[in-house]
Amino acid sequence: MTTNDFELRQPISIDDAPAGSICEWCGKPAIHQLTALGGPHHNESGFFCFQCSEDFVRAIASSLQREGTTQATTTF
DSSP, rough: OHHHHHTTTTEEEEEEETOBBOOOTTTTBOOOOEEESSEEEEEEEEOOOOOHHHHHHHHHHHHHHHHHHHHHHHOO
């Protein structure tokens, strides 16, 4: 497991972005503020437009699903 894998497993808080915020991924107006809870980036947040925030959450869910599938198929 790499550091980036661990960081993607941290819970996030989804809040409204402050007015005038810009999406960190695409530069469009941001509507969500995603804040890491716990781990090395606790309380660090990013601003995302609707589409990019959905893509970010899907990426996290996908990484967790892959992890669960890998653990379920591993035999000891």
